[in-house]
Amino acid sequence: MHAAVDAGFDVIVSIDQGQEFRSAVRDQPIAAVLFPGRQGSRLADLLPLMQQLLATIASAKNGEVTVL
Numbered sequence: 001m002h003a004a005v006d007a008g009f010d011v012i013v014s015i016d017q018g019q020e021f022r023s024a025v026r027d028q029p030i031a032a033v034l035f036p037g038r039q040g041s042r043l044a045d046l047l048p049l050m051q052q053l054l055a056t057i058a059s060a061k062n063g064e065v066t067v068l
Contacts, residue, residue, distance in 0.1 A: 011060050022065045031060035034067045
């Protein structure tokens with residue numbers, strides 16, 4: 001998480017659903033968007049969520065974790 005913040009990222013996109021990951025985002029100047037675990041992690045599984053992902057990124061706020 002710190003590396004993403006240090007690199008200047010505004011949002012991190014992940015399939016990590018762990019509470020530790022969520023907690024790490026809450027106190028950082030970065031937002032997180034999480035793909036739902038039930039969706040799978042293959043590109044073909046995630047492509048249908050791209051429109052929703054882009055809309056969520058556009059409105060993401062620092063310290064906020066959003067699950068698609």
